[in-house]
Amino acid sequence: MFLFALACTGAEPDPAETDGPLYYEDVAPILADNCVSCHQEGQIAPFYLVDYDSVSVVGSQIADSVTDRRMPPFLADNSGECNTYEHAAWLEDDEIATIVDWVDAGMPEGDPANAPELPAAPTGLEERATHSLVMDTPYIADFEGADDDYRCFIIDPGLTEDGYVTAFEIDPGDPEIVHHVIVYHPSDEAALASAYELEEDAGGNGYTCFGGPNVDSSMVAAWAPGRMIWDYPEGTGIKVEAGMPLIVQMHYNNGGTSNEDATTVNFEIQPEVDEELISFFWVNSDIAIPPGEELHEESQKTSFKNYTGYSGDLDILGVGPHMHSIGHSEYAEVQFKDTDETACLVDVPRWDFNWQFAYMFEERIRVSGGDKLLLECNYDSSDRTDTTYWGDGTGDEMCLLTLYVTVPQ
Numbered sequence: 077m078f079l080f081a082l083a084c085t086g087a088e089p090d091p092a093e094t095d096g097p098l099y100y101e102d103v104a105p106i107l108a109d110n111c112v113s114c115h116q117e118g119q120i121a122p123f124y125l126v127d128y129d130s131v132s133v134v135g136s137q138i139a140d141s142v143t144d145r146r147m148p149p150f151l152a153d154n155s156g157e158c159n160t161y162e163h164a165a166w167l168e169d170d171e172i173a174t175i176v177d178w179v180d181a182g183m184p185e186g187d188p189a190n191a192p193e194l195p196a197a198p199t200g201l202e203e204r205a206t207h208s209l210v211m212d213t214p215y216i217a218d219f220e221g222a223d224d225d226y227r228c229f230i231i232d233p234g235l236t237e238d239g240y241v242t243a244f245e246i247d248p249g250d251p252e253i254v255h256h257v258i259v260y261h262p263s264d265e266a267a268l269a270s271a272y273e274l275e276e277d278a279g280g281n282g283y284t285c286f287g288g289p290n291v292d293s294s295m296v297a298a299w300a301p302g303r304m305i306w307d308y309p310e311g312t313g314i315k316v317e318a319g320m321p322l323i324v325q326m327h328y329n330n331g332g333t334s335n336e337d338a339t340t341v342n343f344e345i346q347p348e349v350d351e352e353l354i355s356f357f358w359v360n361s362d363i364a365i366p367p368g369e370e371l372h373e374e375s376q377k378t379s380f381k382n383y384t385g386y387s388g389d390l391d392i393l394g395v396g397p398h399m400h401s402i403g404h405s406e407y408a409e410v411q412f413k414d415t416d417e418t419a420c421l422v423d424v425p426r427w428d429f430n431w432q433f434a435y436m437f438e439e440r441i442r443v444s445g446g447d448k449l450l451l452e453c454n455y456d457s458s459d460r461t462d463t464t465y466w467g468d469g470t471g472d473e474m475c476l477l478t479l480y481v482t483v484p485q
């Protein structure tokens with residue numbers, strides 16, 4: 077009897093006595109905070125990460141994805157080497173080590189009684205929403221011969237007075253196929269007319285658009301799944317004009333069953349803000365990417381005065397890097413004229429067209445007209461047979477940085 081009892085204890089070590097990480101105690105809380113918003117039922121990610129069974133079947137994939145920082149999707153380096161951002165979806169090095177050590181140790185389960193609470197369903201803007209863009213006619217995403225469908229819809233928010241977008245949320249019609257949504261404000265009536273022409277040529281209910289809306293415009297909102305409400309920095313908002321319809325660019329992927337979508341964009345639009353947040357595209361369109369190069373750099377250095385025509389001070393509050401499918405990495409810094417110092421705005425070591433975010437700085441950066449912006453875009457053109465130039469098409473490229481600025485009073 078005595079011997080038998082001893083043998084039993086030996087075969088089943090008490091989980092509390094292993095000192096490596098355990099699923100419920102150490103790994104599940106990291107996943108609950110950083111992964112579950114997308115990896116759960118009805119959301120964009122293709123599988124769930126909600127309990128021991130769903131996580132342990134993909135354990136080594138998870139370890140790889142966090143080691144390479146492919147997941148959670150957040151392309152800008154937030155380590156502080158370059159910059160740090162509001163709402164950064166960024167794992168700390170020790171969190172990555174916990175996941176990797178747990179997988180290496182054979183994924184011990186721990187005690188389900190210690191399971192963390194999964195994040196509550198996020199709440200939306202609710203009564204804060206003042207205006208909406210509603211797709212009246214549902215659109216059936218077209219995945220014939222392609223994994224992705226990019227479509228622009230022209231929708232009027234019904235503004236009777238100019239106002240400022242201070243926050244927005246997207247209510248995806250079919251969350252399983254809505255990958256990202258970008259809302260553009262046409263620059264003027266002529267730009268709007270061109271958009272209507274494109275829609276007419278496409279036979280109605282939107283038009284195909286890949287890298288942007290294909291007409292002169294600025295960005296009002298950029299959304300990717302994982303967060304409900306996107307607030308602009310306190311006291312700031314992006315101007316929208318009365319009577320001007322907006323262009324909603326939808327990126328659909330992961331074709332599902334019905335593929336029918338009618339997405340709504342809700343805005344909080346206020347009549348006044350302390351500071352107008354101006355979004356504009358900083359563009360290096362003078363690019364020629366020769367074929368067959370694993371790493372080809374296009375860089376451009378221009379002073380703010382030369383680029384904007386404005387010689388006074390500007391505060392940079394955030395940026396949105398943008399390239400197309402052969403983009404490899406993007407980097408931007410300010411070089412201050414008076415001190416020879418630099419300030420890193422954004423470093424995207426691994427570009428991914430699927431995840432386009434706006435990155436709002438934890439601390440704004442003030443520049444003056446004579447300071448310069450260095451914008452570097454790198455491409456991998458190994459699969460191309462011809463030179464790639466700037467353009468809107470899937471086979472064209474861009475080297476672009478959306479800048480979110482205010483003009484200090």
Ligand code: HEC
Binds near residue numbers: 138140430
């Ligand atoms: C913002 C939504 C979102 C969040 C947050 C997120 N994922 Fe994902 N994940 C996706 C989507 C969508 C895919 C499908 C592939 C793609 O589109 O990149 C995916 C794919 C994956 C894959 C398979 C592809 C690959 O790159 O290895 C793994 C593994 C993964 N996620 C793990 C995680 C882990 C672990 C976390 C948290 C640390 C996480 N994900 C957080 C949306 C998300």
